[in-house]
Amino acid sequence: MRKSEILLFLFHQLHTGKPVSRAAFCSDTHISERSFYRYLNDIRNFIVEFGLPKELQEEGGNYYLADV
DSSP states (O other): OOHHHHHHHHHHHHHTTOOEEHHHHHHHHTOOHHHHHHHHHHHHHHHHHTTOSEEEEEETTEEEEEEO
């Protein structure tokens, strides 16, 4: 998978309400945890830039989008 595909896949999973496990996502997509955090940062920036009423949250290594 290319970076853009992985980033969109991550956003799609978060946007559909599914909690995303950092460890499982990294394993499934063959990316490092560092890349995972960069992608989360890109998604966080997108949410802020476009004023989406969502907030990225983490609980025990699982990430999800919550309404604000």
